[in-house]
Every structure is written in C-alpha cells, then in structure tokens.
Amino acid sequence: MLMLVTPTAPPSSSPDLDLEKASQAMAQACQNDPICSSFVGMLDNATWAPLVASGVTIVLILVLAFVVRNITHRIITRVVNRAASSGSIAHRFRKGAAPDGIDVLLHERRKQRAETMGSVLKHVASIVILGTAVLTVLDRLTIPIAPLLTSVGILGVAIGFGAQELVKDFIAGMFMLLEDQYGVGDVIDAGAAVGTVEAVTLRVTRLRDADGRVWYVRNGTITRVGNESQGWSRAYVDVPVPYDSDVASVRELLEGVAEKIWADTELRESKIxxxxxxxxxxxxxxxxxxxxxSAKTLPSAQAEVSRELRLRVKSALDSAGIALVGSA
Incomplete structure (x- = not known):
C-alpha cells in the first residue's frame, strides 16, 4: 500500500526567537562589563534589566565620546592660539628693531598656519574618537565588528592604491604648512606658475599671476618653491653715470639720497x-x-621702494647736473 508523504518546510526562525537570542547575547555581554552589570544590580536583576542597562551604557559611551571630543578640541584651540601669538621677530634685524608692519604680517602668517593645522587636528581627533565610540556601541549591540574592520582595511588599501596622487597632495600640503614654506599673500614661484598666493589647502594652492590669471597647483606637483615675500625683501637700484664722473662726488650724492629716504618716517615705518x-x-x-x-624692505615692498629710490635719485642727479647713461 502506497503512502503519500507531503514534504514539510524547514522550520523558520520567528522574530520572537531572534529577539530572544539578541536579548540573551546582550545580557551575556552585559555580565562581562562591570559598568553594565552594576546597572543590572541596581535594577534588582530583573529580566529586562540587561536591556535597559545596555541602553544606558551605550548612552554613556556616546556622551563620554562627545565630552572627550570637546575637551580635545579645546586643547587644540588653546595650543593653536598660543602658536599664533608667539613673540616678536624684531631681534632678527640688524638695527635691533623692525617696523611694526613686519610683526603684524608675520603674525598673520603664523595665525593662518596655526588655524589650518588646528582644523586638521580637530578633524582627525573627531574621526578617531567618534569612530572608536561607534565601534564600541556596535560591540555592545553584539554586532560583530571584526568583519567590519577587515572590510574597512581592505577598502582603505584599495583607496590608497587608487588615490595615490591625492594622498601625495595631502602629505605635501601637511609638510608645507608645518614648515611654513609660504602663506596667503606671498609672491611665489611654484614652477608651474608665478603669482600671489590667494588660498592654501592641504590639496591645492591657488595663485593669481600678474595678468590676473588664477592657477590651481596641486601640492604634490610642487618640487621647489621660490618665495619672494618671506621675512624680508631687497630692493636694488642701478644708477649709470658717465665714465668721467667723479666717483666720490656721485657716491656722496647717492648716500645723501639714502639718508633722506631713511629719515622719511612714513617709509621707515611701513616699507623699509x-x-x-x-x-x-x-x-x-x-x-x-x-x-x-640696496635697501632691505618688508616682504613684497621692494618694487615700491625701488620706484621711490629712482625718483629721488633722478631729482638729485638733475640738481647736481649729472646725466644718466643708458637705462638702469
């Protein structure tokens, strides 16, 4: 006698069963944590106590992460402010004091560099602290983080190989900022372009040349930088006079021009x-x-000082009846 056997479907896990397993896993994890187990004891070891204690622990982890993040940001801000307000550089100059303008200019350079580095450090600190908090919360929820970390590692390697130029730009930008190679307002020769720096980021430097053209130069492509605006500049004026001129008289005349320019209070305080x-x-x-x-000037002020020198030299030579030969 033949008997018909109807195949039965394998039993499927019900949502209640999955929830129960998750609750048991969280309860087991809570027992291994002294903080969570302390909350369970405060709740008289009730059945629902591990779930509530785990939730409270997660909230504490997130709150602690944000508190640590804020404290770290405050410390970075304090360090940045201290770096931006370092002392005067007047002692670097031969006369013992420099014009106020050069201190103001270099203070702005230090401030820009410190603020940029502070912004980078704050972003790195936020990623590390909040990333650690998220992984801790996932572990508290009994979600396996090992596969996640492995996936992130593989993804990081893939991105590293695929974005080598981007990584190179960022590393070059970091060292450029740390070494203070140039800043906003500097006139630099970056190889690919020559102009005034308008913006500096970790990836690119934006320049505007003499024609008004804007250049975006990737930091990783800059192999050498000529900075015309760092610290101080020098103005040169060549004065060609006839061969039969009296050398001592011409030199005395030019030294008088130099003394008068140095005696000009406005020029001495703002440019020379x-x-x-x-x-x-x-x-x-x-x-x-x-x-x-030759005259030592503030950064990027050499052109203005040179023009003023030429005007005064021309006037002095005309008064003395000495003609110029050719062009300087």
Whole structure:
C-alpha cells in the first residue's frame, strides 16, 4: 500500500526567537562589563534589566565620546592660539628693531598656519574618537565588528592604491604648512606658475599671476618653491653715470639720497627695514659707471621702494647736473 508523504518546510526562525537570542547575547555581554552589570544590580536583576542597562551604557559611551571630543578640541584651540601669538621677530634685524608692519604680517602668517593645522587636528581627533565610540556601541549591540574592520582595511588599501596622487597632495600640503614654506599673500614661484598666493589647502594652492590669471597647483606637483615675500625683501637700484664722473662726488650724492629716504618716517615705518646702502661701483664700462643702491624692505615692498629710490635719485642727479647713461 502506497503512502503519500507531503514534504514539510524547514522550520523558520520567528522574530520572537531572534529577539530572544539578541536579548540573551546582550545580557551575556552585559555580565562581562562591570559598568553594565552594576546597572543590572541596581535594577534588582530583573529580566529586562540587561536591556535597559545596555541602553544606558551605550548612552554613556556616546556622551563620554562627545565630552572627550570637546575637551580635545579645546586643547587644540588653546595650543593653536598660543602658536599664533608667539613673540616678536624684531631681534632678527640688524638695527635691533623692525617696523611694526613686519610683526603684524608675520603674525598673520603664523595665525593662518596655526588655524589650518588646528582644523586638521580637530578633524582627525573627531574621526578617531567618534569612530572608536561607534565601534564600541556596535560591540555592545553584539554586532560583530571584526568583519567590519577587515572590510574597512581592505577598502582603505584599495583607496590608497587608487588615490595615490591625492594622498601625495595631502602629505605635501601637511609638510608645507608645518614648515611654513609660504602663506596667503606671498609672491611665489611654484614652477608651474608665478603669482600671489590667494588660498592654501592641504590639496591645492591657488595663485593669481600678474595678468590676473588664477592657477590651481596641486601640492604634490610642487618640487621647489621660490618665495619672494618671506621675512624680508631687497630692493636694488642701478644708477649709470658717465665714465668721467667723479666717483666720490656721485657716491656722496647717492648716500645723501639714502639718508633722506631713511629719515622719511612714513617709509621707515611701513616699507623699509634698514637704512639703504650705497654698494659702490657695480659695473664698469668704457662709457659708464654703474652705482648700486640696496635697501632691505618688508616682504613684497621692494618694487615700491625701488620706484621711490629712482625718483629721488633722478631729482638729485638733475640738481647736481649729472646725466644718466643708458637705462638702469
């Protein structure tokens, strides 16, 4: 006699069973945690106590993470403010004091660099602290984090290989900021472009050249930088006079021009760092003698000082009846 056997479907887990297993897992994890187990004891070891204690522990973990994050940000801000308000650099100059303008300018450079580094450190601290808190919460919820960490590691390696140029740009930007190679307002030669720095980030540097063209230069592609605005600059003016001119008289005339410029209070306080010097005869030919006047100036002020020197030299030579030969 044949008997028909109807196949039965395998038993499926019900939501109540899954919830019960999750509750048991959380209760087991709570027992291994002294803080969570203390909350369970405070709740008289009730059946629902592990769930409530786990929830309270998770909230405490998140609150603690945000508190630590805020404290870290405050410490970074304090360090940044201290770095941005470091002492005067007047002692670097020969006369013992520098114009107030150079201190103000370098203070702004320090402030910009410190604020940029502070922003980077704050982002790194937030990622580390909050990332650790999230992983701790997932572990508290009995969610296995080992596969997650493995996946993140593999993803990081893949991104590292696929974005090598981006990583190179960021690393170059970090060292550029730490070494204070240039800042906003500096006139630099970055190889690919020459111009005034308008913005500096960890990835790119934005320049504007003399024609008004804006250049975006990736930090990783900059192999050398010529900074015309760091610390101080130097203005040169060459004065060609006839070959038969009296050297002592011309030198005395030019030294008088240098003394008058140094005596100009407005120029001394806003543009010139040290008294201009008459170097002497810089070039000699069969038709002319070329004298040179040199002046140490504030960063990027050399062009203005050179123009002022030329005007005063021209006026002095005209008064003395000495003609210029060729062009300086």
């Amino acid at each position: 760092v040290e008294e201009p010097q008459v170097v002497g005869v810089e070039q000699l030919s069969d038709s002319s003698l070329v004298f040179r006047i």
